[in-house]
Amino acid sequence: MNKKRLLVDETMYVETLDNGLKIYMHPKPDFVDYHVSLQVNMGGESIDYEFGSDKFVIPSGMAHFLEHVMFENHESNLSDVFSAYNADVNASTSRDLTRYYFSAQENFEQVLRIFLDHFSSFDISERVIAKERAIILKEIKMYEDNLFYQVHDDLMKHMYRDPKVWEDIAGSSQSVKKINKELIDRTISHFYQARNMYLVITGPFEPEEVKKIIHQSKITELADQEYLPVLNYDLKGSKKRSIYKTNQKQSVEYLALGLKIDLSLFNHLETSQKRLAIIMFFEHFFNESSKNYQILKKEKLINYSYYQTTSIMDQYAYFFVSSESKYPSKLKDRLIEMLMKLEMIDERLFTASKRARIGHYIGYFDSAKSIMSAIIDFTKKSIDFENYINNVSHISVKDLEINKSYIKKENIYTVIYAKK
Known part of the structure; x- marks a missing residue:
């Protein structure tokens, strides 16, 4: 062994x-x-x-x-x-x-x-x-019949x-x-x-x-075969960037926004660094403790249903944000404006986030179930266990700033479910 x-x-x-x-x-x-x-x-x-x-x-x-x-x-x-x-x-x-x-x-x-x-x-x-x-x-x-499921499904079909x-x-x-x-x-x-x-x-x-x-x-x-299944992707999206659907019978109005991420820009980074450079970037600007979230909340463009996540697969990745809103069109414009005018990353918050990631990793080892989940996740994503802490420690603000280079309107897709 x-x-x-x-x-x-x-x-x-x-x-x-x-x-x-x-x-x-x-x-x-x-x-x-x-x-x-x-x-x-x-x-x-x-x-x-x-x-x-x-x-x-x-x-x-x-x-x-x-x-x-x-x-x-x-x-x-x-x-x-x-x-x-x-x-x-x-x-x-x-x-x-x-x-x-x-x-x-x-x-x-x-x-x-x-x-x-x-x-x-x-x-x-x-x-x-x-x-x-x-x-x-x-x-x-x-x-x-779930509204979140429907809007997410429409957005993904629109993007890919x-x-x-x-x-x-x-x-x-x-x-x-x-x-x-x-x-x-x-x-x-x-x-x-x-x-x-x-x-x-x-x-x-x-x-x-x-x-x-x-x-x-x-x-x-257990049988072994000569070949392994191979999946190939067509990652092109619709030429139309926005969808607006109306249904007077629905109880709420909804916006979903997706941004395609260019993974090739991060090929110089180790796998865990690549993933964290993307995830930490969007969390910094759009999680529930971010300045942008507080602005959206203050302007009453979002509510408790606000949700943001970053999905990173082997061949494609995207940032997703959605919320019920009384003003879905205004929310769409505000989010796009925020994306196009992102400030510099706060070095102090970035350093604190890195430390939290390392602490979270060490915390896995306090639970057999957590350890199992981490091993499954790291193995599937080809993340280097032995050098994980060192690799995380060496991520820089410069690595995160790479994300800004693909934030262009042609990579942004939106779906609005409105009453009229």
Whole structure:
């Protein structure tokens, strides 16, 4: 096993099985909880891809659908099995990742073996497919009428032509109905392969003992393929930069604004530096403690629903801000004005923010669950664990100021939902 020093007194062990599955183990002898998570590099964006020389298109929502049916892989109900051992098991799907995870305070070795064996091979029955399809269709109906969901969806479709960027993770009613066993089996063979997955384990265990359990489990038989799925993107957007929709029946008016980020400008930075240079920049100017937020609030252009975030994927990134507003057009103009006239970054606040980031990272190690989440996140984003603190320390205001170079009107998109 390879060792990685995360902090002075924190060590991660990395093991790669013969089939290519990578294992990340972080022992915490004084802890009580065990946390285990298996990741598949497949998410809501995985709707068309290349596999070797072939191209495939699958219905949107496939990753989320697989997350559901996997709990009854081989007609074994994983939730019921784990409940008998007083262990909790769950799953989630994001744009680029599917996670299956469990936590336990007892019976760790038994449930780990069951968990690994459950995901070593796959056979999903027609009964399970039909049952989960009905559940997912109900889930979709629950949020289709959500105003925030609708405006965000319209904005993403406006900013990017490629459905991989904006198709909902759960899919649509139409796409979910197209998913069948043949598509499921083929998709599993392409994505649920050892080199496209990785396992993270944290808690009070001995690495050598866990290594032994893993090597004796059926996860070593998990299939490996000659190729990995490859996703390519068309990142062009609509020529029209603004959408204005009216609906007299809606209870509130809403604005959403998106700004495309040029990731190529940050290629000289290490991955964590690149991400933080972007995230810290927009937080500095638009989070709820920022000067701009206070101005918007004082001018009564926003309310409690104000929301801002920065999304950074491998091939694209964008800044997003939205709010209910009595004056959505005024809010749009004000936000664009703010973006076009950003002041210099306050060096004092910037330094305090860097220290907070480092403190937050160190704080991960106080919780086995937090450690697991950090390892998953860092591994997926290819962030250097061992040099993270040093890399964060060396981010400069100059690195953040790079962001201003792509803030142009041609990169700004807006959607307004108005009553008239």
